[in-house]
Amino acid sequence: MVDTVWIIKRPADFPEADMLEENDMLILIQDAVLRVPYFDNWLAVEEDVKARNIKLPEDKLISYEDVIDIIEKAEKVIVW
Amino acid sequence: MVDTVWIIKRPADFPEADMLEENDMLILIQDAVLRVPYFDNWLAVEEDVKARNIKLPEDKLISYEDVIDIIEKAEKVIVW
Amino acid sequence: MKLLFIMVSNPYSNDFNSLVKFAEASLSRGHETNIFFMGNGLYSIVREEIKALAEKGAKIYYCAHNAEQRKIKPESWAESSSMYGLSKLIGEVDKVLIFD
């Protein structure tokens, strides 16, 4: 169960550490896929990763539909 | 006599030190007026400074017309 | 669920692509999908991709004030609204994503 889903758009523009809770999830889209966060709970949108020819672990890649499913089950979503 | 007039728009986004020659001039406009450069030869557009309520030495402030005059006499201009 | 996307970003930006992909994914999962255009986001309302989303069932709203200011005349499938209209929408949906 995810508390807050953070959608991250810019490289390394992650929420301040104080804002993140253990059950939060970072989802990287757009150019944010260029930098991996120092926070274990993250995933990246496969299309945005592949478009930029960036290599990330396969088990970290999800589709836009997957993001919608995660948002549906989460308590809230913040596009950061 | 100014060689290159550099028009700077973003705070601290100055040209690399290697690019600047002794006779170059930096002119700060927009949010660039928030940070003073480490290069003596600079001026700032008064309207952009006053709009942001920033305090800069009066002798560093010029009008848009002054900028046009400086550009006219300079060898070239680069909006950086 | 009911989703609301607020589009404020500049035209021809990466946010436009994200908006379209998110909205398509939301529709494909059968969610009620609302998109509200305001500020510089208004410029994107005339793009074919948005019309296609409307045809697939997305509800499209826009801030009439921003449209007039920018001399943009959205087509009839887009509903004229206001900041108050946006506020009411926020009260009716489950989740809101803003692209700015």
Added chain:
Amino acid sequence: MKLLFIMVSNPYSNDFNSLVKFAEASLSRGHETNIFFMGNGLYSIVREEIKALAEKGAKIYYCAHNAEQRKIKPESWAESSSMYGLSKLIGEVDKVLIFD
């Protein structure tokens, strides 16, 4: 002198203000003042301030391809041009300032 301003920036940006102020200053000093709109800069061509600059003697050009792509129909005081037209302008003027 002959000055050319190239406007590429997003609408409602600080660059729009700088463009207008620079162009006004250039005209007030009696210089030949050309403004070329391309990319997202096209959105600004419909603003009143640009029409006012044209009336004061600024020559306004735009990239027809970008205008069509963005469904923008500039008024008749703006001259339809292309990247090749821009290139020729660059060859004819003394200084070029790009706002991007």
Added chain:
Amino acid sequence: MAKKKLTVVIRSNPFSWKTFEALRQAVGSAMNHEVSVIFMRDAVYSLTDWNPKLIGIEPFDKSISALGMMDAKVYVEEEALRERGINIKDWGIDINIEPKDEICEIIKSSEVVLTW
């Protein structure tokens, strides 16, 4: 329609139309929701005594007043003010200067967060 805890977070683009639009959104939302507006990072410049008209931007004083009348809360990040060595002007309403960790708590306790 549910009344929600809604927070508008303004982080960048001081001296711009963006802030004007963000505050218009906050005012519209304050009619139905419990609204907080947070100015953090570079956005804190927006609350100084600057002069938008000089650079072709519409002033947002009316929006700030409206937020005050509708009991919306306005917060500014204390660290961001200190790092930039600036003071905010008197906008005629209560503006709460809060440390970053307090700002984080407000965001965490919101149901809807709109970032600008």
Added chain:
Amino acid sequence: MAKKKLTVVIRSNPFSWKTFEALRQAVGSAMNHEVSVIFMRDAVYSLTDWNPKLIGIEPFDKSISALGMMDAKVYVEEEALRERGINIKDWGIDINIEPKDEICEIIKSSEVVLTW
């Protein structure tokens, strides 16, 4: 009309329409001028083997080919590639990887510089 030494400097916004427009401008200019195109800082990502269509952006391969045919020069900042740990793809034309100080010299020796 004077033929000029013209340099287009692309510094930011990789994976965007901006690069597409900048290269269109460079191609148009190469018909009349001696054109150099410089990719520096984050813009070096634009020359990797990325896939613009996946994110709704038109590919600029034709512009790069055209630059090659018209004898325009394309330069990439060596340090920017190294810092990011990336390689550029084979675009079918000569792309010169140059250290930053060489890039600075090209900019300094230009008559017209268009920054993106």
